[in-house]
Amino acid sequence: MRISGWTDAPLSARNGYNPLMFPPATHRTGPLAEELALSVELSRMHGQPIEPIAVIQVLTDAQVKHVLVGAHAISALAGDPRATMEVDLIASRPEDARDALGAAFPT
Numbered sequence: 482m483r484i485s486g487w488t489d490a491p492l493s494a495r496n497g498y499n500p501l502m503f504p505p506a507t508h509r510t511g512p513l514a515e516e517l518a519l520s521v522e523l524s525r526m527h528g529q530p531i532e533p534i535a536v537i538q539v540l541t542d543a544q545v546k547h548v549l550v551g552a553h554a555i556s557a558l559a560g561d562p563r564a565t566m567e568v569d570l571i572a573s574r575p576e577d578a579r580d581a582l583g584a585a586f587p588t
Contacts, residue, residue: 520556523564536568543581546573
């Protein structure tokens with residue numbers, strides 16, 4: 482069985498990104514932001530003290546590549562806002578991410 486577009490798609494030499502498998506979501510930026518904002522508001526109502534955008538800003542400032550995953554990502558991508566008590570992410574340099582976030586949000 483052959484999946485159309487999978488083997489025919491050229492892969493980027495830089496990172497292996499296949500735009501046929503994962504098209505850019507740039508046309509959905511507004512709706513994604515709206516869904517994430519609603520998810521953040523729901524989480525804030527349940528006592529989450531740190532918002533995803535604050536975590537993202539800290540990692541961006543620390544030049545740590547990262548991706549938002551978990552409930553906030555699902556809320557944005559699926560259009561199904563949900564409350565959560567944490568900000569889940571994957572970082573390219575976990576130790577640097579830990580240090581940057583620890584400095585920005587001391588316990």
